[in-house]
Amino acid sequence: MELQLKIWRQKNADSGGGFEVYRVKANEHMSFLEMLDVLNEQLIAERKEPVAFDHDCREGICGACSMVINGRPHGPNQGTTTCQLHMRFFKDGDVITVEPFQARAFPVIKDLVVDRSAFDRIIQAGGYISVNTGQPVDGNAIPIERDTSSLAFDAAACIGCGACVAACPNGSAMLFVAAKVSHLGLLPQGKIEQDGRVQKMVAQMDEEGFGNCSNVAACEAECPKQISVSNIARLNRALITVSFQSS
């Protein structure tokens, strides 16, 4: 199959960018990233600068791949990361527009690579549990109700890719923070620090310059792990409660 790619090229964070059009021959079994690899080999052979994009595991679990494909973070398929998006979902002759994630808190570093370290700082603010090192406690020693563990596991599926921010018309990180707060706070080990965690993570989120949630739910539609916006309601509830109770 032959495709026409309209790709955002930007030299660095300070320079302006623009779209460049490329032609690439791909086959339908390739992933979207493999198709970009083919393009880059082509560009290198032509002694041109290859397109920079983030990738790591290419198994849909690390959250490194990003990019907005035809206006949608991680492309057109539901519950799929860019690395797991295969070219069979496109047609021969398609024109595909590829852009970096767009949000003020995710500045472009180069081409399709954005700086998502704001997420790391939110995690550092409270997205962890404090445990003593040493012999790990047997996980099954603490009974957890089935429904609760299911909710926690669903939230824990978040790979922190930032598609929620990229999809949100407000550039809000609420789904990411809500997923972390739900995943940790629903389980007994994480409950102890939950109040402080909620306040600190939301404060850091605000400081990073993310927008405010207006319940559009574009994040839920684009999340490759299909995290539900009901987690955002849980975060709202937790923050409101702790704000009125804390000293």
Added chain:
Amino acid sequence: MLMKWLVDFLFRSSIGRKVVMSLSGLFLIAFLVVHLLGNLQLLASDGGRQFNLYAYFMTHNPLIKTVSYLLYLTILLHALQGIALARANRKAKGKSYAVSSNAPVSAFSKYMIHLGMILFIFLGLHMYQFWLQMKMGNAPVVSYPGTDHPVQDLNALVVEAFTNPFYVAIYALSMLALGLHLWHGFQSAFQTLGLNHPKYNGLIHMVGKVYAAFVAVGFAVIPVILFFRQV
């Protein structure tokens, strides 16, 4: 100390700012029901007696007067906070994508600020046409047998305004904007407060849609009926 915390929460925290939108929105949602039920009296064929006596009561009862000032403040708060949030959100997003997304989202949720702007401008016209004219005493005065005081004939002002098809169209279209604003706004208010549960989510969404349609259609038919009564 308490005040500083409250102001920080309600006007600086991202979630607190949304709580303001949610609570003020819910107050306005409750008000609209009362306002609509009151307005439906305009359709009574009694020369406006019932509506005018109701309007007199609503503007002279001290408790209702107090609530009405709270209402004006709430409208301003909802509008100003909404504008501030929309500006902050636009800044947080930066530029938009070259290709717009066709992902399924909550209907009309992306247009809350635009619909809100239409409603705010509409409110300016609406308050000028009826509220201000009544405050200034520009409405004719009528006396009804059985009441010991003359009352302003607000009914006459309304009926007069809606002989003009231009006003009928503006009111009907504004009510369409109101309906769409509420279509998303009703359930959104509950989500923001964290009032969600799989057992009740469906009900909240359904009530919100029925409410939005009821309020929009209810308000919009009044000028249309009044117009056609006179042609």
